[in-house]
Amino acid sequence: MSVNTFGRMFRVTTWGESHGPAIGCIVDGCPPGVRLTEAAIQAALDKRKPGTSKYVTQRREPDKARLLSGVFEDDRTDGPRTTGAPVSILIENVDQRSKDYVDIRDKYRPGHADFTYDAKYGLRDYRGGGRSSARETAARVAAGAVAEAALKFLYGETVSIRGCLVQMGPHKIDRARFDWAEIEKNPFWCPDAQTAKEWEEALEAARKAGSSLGAVVEVVASGFPAGLGAPVYAKLDADIAFALMSINAAKAVEIGAGMAAAALTGEENADEIRMRDGRPHFLSNNAGGILGGISTGQDIVARFAVKPTSSILTPRRTIDRFGQETEIVTKGRHDPCVGVRAVPVGVAMLACVLADHALLHRGQCGA
Amino acid sequence: MSVNTFGRMFRVTTWGESHGPAIGCIVDGCPPGVRLTEAAIQAALDKRKPGTSKYVTQRREPDKARLLSGVFEDDRTDGPRTTGAPVSILIENVDQRSKDYVDIRDKYRPGHADFTYDAKYGLRDYRGGGRSSARETAARVAAGAVAEAALKFLYGETVSIRGCLVQMGPHKIDRARFDWAEIEKNPFWCPDAQTAKEWEEALEAARKAGSSLGAVVEVVASGFPAGLGAPVYAKLDADIAFALMSINAAKAVEIGAGMAAAALTGEENADEIRMRDGRPHFLSNNAGGILGGISTGQDIVARFAVKPTSSILTPRRTIDRFGQETEIVTKGRHDPCVGVRAVPVGVAMLACVLADHALLHRGQCGA
């Protein structure tokens, strides 16, 4: 029973509330010998840090990571290396303005977990959404940095896991202009420079209107071998679906062709295979790099849709915990498009799933 | 590490290959006292049984279930009741025509798990796809029947979990004509009689052309209380995503508005709440009945896209296990639209997830 833990071999447990003293994660099962520094974790956290542009929440959290266990360094280890013991990472919360949330103490924000947490637990930490806050995803990103280090240890520096935004509101990127080099040149992880400009306008308009936009995030893992994953209830795609759908505000997950596969014929959909350079080469990738729940060696491609945040300035009809009808305006400091900051979270989740399957595969099949 | 098991409290393990002597499942964690008969399991299995119309595989499997453990009956139990011990269900395989598969012994069918199983395990049971065959889903349906019995035991006879096909190939149903009463009147689980006729033509054309069509399945759970699910890594929607994506040929999962949520604004997306008959009443259901990973008490709504089967009569380019380029035509007896038979499987998976969360919630929160 793993309510706050995921993974079979590479197990990530996160803890902490938005406005508690700290949040953090434990990564259990990281193989020994992996180079892991606080700086590498920090670099990952900096990518999803709040307060970096006007398009993300203005909460100012330094998100400074402390690496508390699981690594060791002496003159034999050539820098800090994992020991096989659990890696504990702690991130202090600094900028909690709990007073912003007095209004939601009794009222349920539509589209938020306020109502369901009360229904389940009978009480809830309403400050900043408590455990349901997207702040929890900082701990995922820290765990993802450990996963990435483990994957490079196992497969070499050439493997990569990247993410981008491919749709904001109704605006999709133009696949013909897709360029990974663009994603760090705009504040949206947009791989298409021209679309990034359109998004800027759309998001500015939404922000000014006190509204919000949904988005679609795409994550891609490259350079991984065939054979990762497992049949039936440990399918790589099912695990990715779980991992991405567990991200706050996610409402759909696609692998490869995704929903569009439904409209294809069998001839169109099946990815034919040739040999190239002595290795199997697929002529297309509708499968998203996964067949029968196991990787094919192609790029592993997944997407998830993120709903527009419900923290908007337009008054919405709701009820309070006493069963009274009322209205609510969610102030506070929120992202007009939470999908933007979901990109590094999606990357982290994919890295964790792959690290998990890498170890599982090695355990079961010895490679 | 649960490769062939899923669920935390209501744990389902399946075993068996397409052309082995039998397949089956173990359900561990079913609460004691649930009325459970072989006949109820058989009724569920009959819904996905092959050989029932020309639109499904012509393999003729009686799919006769034997209930081997976990139930007990004497004059105090008023019929067979579960005892809390594991429920073992066995289904003999009868109609295995293994000779049909000699051609795929060495060749990898594009879009199938042949290549990836070999890459992972170094050997595979190629007869009928072995463990990767959709035949495994019969065991899921049997487990789903146990889950449904458990849910009715816990919540009463009024809860329901239903499924239908809402898209076949490019043809979607008309939501205005949606009628659950229609689904058993056509061979496609189509809730829209007019669309069912269009599908019949489309599928007949595909079948004659040796082609295949994809589909979208929708599953809906009604009558369940708020509070099922859990935060972060046991979210109800994440578990549903895992469960549905684990079904053979699934390529995408949506909850509520799904992918479309990306194009909505915050105002449009958030489901406002009023009181009706003394209970919270949501004015829309973009959330698909789930907020923060926990049920709201509304209908729980999910969809999954099923790719067109790759078992088609058109020759496709592929390679064999020796790295030689070749072509393949997949004969055998296949469904022209595997999405049709995926409907009862989706229902079973949703039932299992809900049974699991019902017990988890009772354990953690006592209700």
Place this chain on the structure above:
Amino acid sequence: MSVNTFGRMFRVTTWGESHGPAIGCIVDGCPPGVRLTEAAIQAALDKRKPGTSKYVTQRREPDKARLLSGVFEDDRTDGPRTTGAPVSILIENVDQRSKDYVDIRDKYRPGHADFTYDAKYGLRDYRGGGRSSARETAARVAAGAVAEAALKFLYGETVSIRGCLVQMGPHKIDRARFDWAEIEKNPFWCPDAQTAKEWEEALEAARKAGSSLGAVVEVVASGFPAGLGAPVYAKLDADIAFALMSINAAKAVEIGAGMAAAALTGEENADEIRMRDGRPHFLSNNAGGILGGISTGQDIVARFAVKPTSSILTPRRTIDRFGQETEIVTKGRHDPCVGVRAVPVGVAMLACVLADHALLHRGQCGA
């Protein structure tokens, strides 16, 4: 939550009741490529089969195993080999004399699980003890045969896991006469021929008196490398303690010096290390081959105490399910010393724990 499953990587699930139609096990996680035949499983089962001498229950079960999944054979596999898919083994129950048990339908046998099952579940399958019967251990022995095959696949034919009885009632073996070659020469798995004769008399006396004797079983694994096990909550000794204590009637588990370690000084207890033939060599084995939860490469040595069965002919005071005081005589066909048949069960459990840790170690540490 694994109520009827144990193991992390090599996962064993058992099912079935003493007087149901069958019992069985699923082994999930066995690595691919392991030679596994029905005959090997049968040979293991024959060692704990009832009805073989007057010192064990007279129930006559052929305990014929059917291997239903997870193995495959063609001209490339050189006999049946595991495929990585779950191994399902079924054993039909044949000789259920349920009428023997009418008396215990309402009365609770002291020392049995009758009372506690009713307290927990509200109903129980009282025929032959249902799920609490030692008959369940046949499924464990079948799983143990798979584990042994996996271990020989991983480490070679020289590894061994053996068991013997070292105490029956108050009578202990003489360690100076310990000889593994003796254990198959008497019906008690006694490694000391002289003591075996004393046991024969003692057991015959107990059997005639309608009484029963306790015993101590010792299990030893030889030839396994250092490094198996893991810190803290996956310690090899803790897992062995769990596995052996889960055997019916077990009341204590010892590793190495066991309880006697309490009376030693630090100087006496710590096993000193020298080099021999270029490898670490321990001068004693109070540790039982395990330090810090991880194997040292020495013999792994564990013992468990088995209480005398409570199924005796002397009337005992008890109550019935209606809260009435009464007396009970347990007839039926029982072992006068259940410890005898517990030997192959202990061996099987140790094999399963080692197979589990072998795969876990390979997954985490790559070796």
Place this chain on the structure above:
Amino acid sequence: MSVNTFGRMFRVTTWGESHGPAIGCIVDGCPPGVRLTEAAIQAALDKRKPGTSKYVTQRREPDKARLLSGVFEDDRTDGPRTTGAPVSILIENVDQRSKDYVDIRDKYRPGHADFTYDAKYGLRDYRGGGRSSARETAARVAAGAVAEAALKFLYGETVSIRGCLVQMGPHKIDRARFDWAEIEKNPFWCPDAQTAKEWEEALEAARKAGSSLGAVVEVVASGFPAGLGAPVYAKLDADIAFALMSINAAKAVEIGAGMAAAALTGEENADEIRMRDGRPHFLSNNAGGILGGISTGQDIVARFAVKPTSSILTPRRTIDRFGQETEIVTKGRHDPCVGVRAVPVGVAMLACVLADHALLHRGQCGA
């Protein structure tokens, strides 16, 4: 795969090394609404704190607990209450004298995990034993305090879990003088004042000689209902065996009569049942309160043997990591009888197991 986590429903994860910056635990699955304060956790920690008498290690750790998540307080909660979110507890390490351990950087201390950690992981944090240090048990005690709070929330203030030392070296207590009131009156948790004096002398002699003594700890849970536990692989006694054997230096675990059960006859061993005050009353407790893996409602009684620490001043023969034979004297600050400080750890482990089974039972059986 839970290497640093245990429990099914009440899940405890510990992390941290002896000489790292901190250690801690995450408790996931604690039910909502439990009163839990930092002070309660601190009170538990103070019971195993080092540096309190000359009979325990002179390392001076304040063991100050910080409660970082999972509790919430406002005017509705009447003090801090758990929310159902994971409880994170952090304990800073203060008094790490790593220089004491330079000698063991390359040499393997006999009876310690030095050799096996190197064999498994290839590198290890040798400072103070790293992860294998008994310091990890502070995190267990913190988790045990959460478990105890949860158990009192579930069953009322009358339930208790207590522990004592019943043997030190070869010296056993006199059961006729057993008095729980004595355990806090001497530095050994000894329930027999006269024996405590003998132990004082024996331990003083051992300490002066640079030697160490083993011990036997007894833990007893009172006031718990019948029905906790589960069959086969979640037996209450098997879980207790795992939990106690996972404690550093434990070499044996007994339930009820334990090893002595082997020498009893069936008549002597089975606990007869009468009715008293309208409830089942057992006339003895050889079972240790557990039948068939499920609690009977009697006291739950377990013992574990703790070996004498291998950190002694007598030089011992060993090898170093380069395969050279050498000698070692373990200096540092060690307990002459680690069994003393193992008492609160045993209590904590039993509390965690019971909390786990309480929730599991409620989930599966609804009570």
